[in-house]
Amino acid sequence: MSIGIIHPGAMGSSLGAALSAGGHTPHWASDGRSQATRTRAAGDGLVDVGTLRALTNTCDIIISVCPPAEAVNVAESVAALSFTGMYLDANAVSPATARTIAGRVESAGATFVDGGIIGPPARHAGLTVLYLSGEAARCNAIASRFEGSPLATHLVGAEPGAASAVKMAFAAWTKGTSALLLAVRALAEAEGVTEGLDHAWSVLTPELIDRFPATVRGTAPKAWRFAGEMREIASTFDHAGLPGGFHEAAAEIYEALSDLRDYPDATEADVIQRLTEPGP
Numbered sequence: 001m002s003i004g005i006i007h008p009g010a011m012g013s014s015l016g017a018a019l020s021a022g023g024h025t026p027h028w029a030s031d032g033r034s035q036a037t038r039t040r041a042a043g044d045g046l047v048d049v050g051t052l053r054a055l056t057n058t059c060d061i062i063i064s065v066c067p068p069a070e071a072v073n074v075a076e077s078v079a080a081l082s083f084t085g086m087y088l089d090a091n092a093v094s095p096a097t098a099r100t101i102a103g104r105v106e107s108a109g110a111t112f113v114d115g116g117i118i119g120p121p122a123r124h125a126g127l128t129v130l131y132l133s134g135e136a137a138r139c140n141a142i143a144s145r146f147e148g149s150p151l152a153t154h155l156v157g158a159e160p161g162a163a164s165a166v167k168m169a170f171a172a173w174t175k176g177t178s179a180l181l182l183a184v185r186a187l188a189e190a191e192g193v194t195e196g197l198d199h200a201w202s203v204l205t206p207e208l209i210d211r212f213p214a215t216v217r218g219t220a221p222k223a224w225r226f227a228g229e230m231r232e233i234a235s236t237f238d239h240a241g242l243p244g245g246f247h248e249a250a251a252e253i254y255e256a257l258s259d260l261r262d263y264p265d266a267t268e269a270d271v272i273q274r275l276t277e278p279g280p
């Protein structure tokens with residue numbers, strides 16, 4: 001079976017590298033993608049077939065790894081090409097969005113598998129897990145391709161949506177608390193009490209002193225993508241009868257930082273300024 005990756009971003013390209021290392025040939029479609037994605041995909045040994053149409057004709061399995069806010073659009077583009085193979089959505093989306101995607105691709109004749117990836121890009125064993133759910137995940141067609149690679153797989157349920165729910169619950173804490181920390185620091189700045197907050201942190205929660213700059217570095221360049229993920233998490237909480245407001249607010253925090261996309265040198269001052277000054 002040939003496997004296609006839509007698209008080889010930081011995570012998708014690492015999945016391609018993991019497949020290559022296991023003797024499989026990952027494919028992708030460069031049409032419309034940036035030079036950064038082209039360079040990354042070439043470096044990881046993904047074979048460029050040019051267009052999405054060529055990818056759906058070439059591959060039996062397609063893995064969607066894209067900005068979460070685009071996951072439904074990407075699935076619709078694949079369904080529009082009458083793809084009838086196996087479609088894995090591995091994006092950070094809510095269980096409800098995963099089921100919407102299932103409906104789109106299944107109506108075209110594809111088999112849907114729900115997935116969620118937790119951990120950094122899969123370059124080293126033991127850090128990154130692809131959670132899988134749904135009946136189709138049990139046949140092992142996807143998990144077997146990653147055996148022995150840096151990407152571990154773990155089945156979590158028979159229902160599509162379960163793997164996405166694991167991802168939502170995990171990221172609700174990691175990215176949610178990061179957004180809260182940025183907001184807390186911005187509040188202290190707005191009130192002119194940053195020195196006082198630093199003092200209180202040093203006495204009672206010294207771990208936050210290092211965590212704040214690390215959070216700025218880890219979130220600012222990716223904040224544009226995190227906003228969509230926070231909205232998916234908020235909707236997951238709402239559907240479960242829990243307050244979604246925490247993560248709606250986190251989405252606002254990340255949205256305010258969205259122009260720092262791919263700006264690895266963003267400073268603490270850049271972040272605080274965007275959070276404390278009203279937008280245009």
Ligand SMILES: NC(=O)c1ccc[n+]([C@@H]2O[C@H](COP(=O)([O-])OP(=O)(O)OC[C@H]3O[C@@H](n4cnc5c(N)ncnc54)[C@H](OP(=O)(O)O)[C@@H]3O)[C@@H](O)[C@H]2O)c1
Nearest residue numbers: 007008009010011012033034037065066070091092120121
């Ligand atoms: N990175 C991580 O550590 C990590 C960890 C766990 C899960 N994930 C999940 O993996 C997925 C992708 O993350 P990533 O880190 O690989 O993102 P990324 O590095 O930002 O890459 C995103 C890829 O999607 C493409 N893309 C951009 N805009 C698009 C659009 N409008 N429609 C379709 N594709 C578009 C990009 O192409 P261009 O270059 O042309 O813009 C790029 O190839 C997300 O669902 C994320 O939650 C990532």
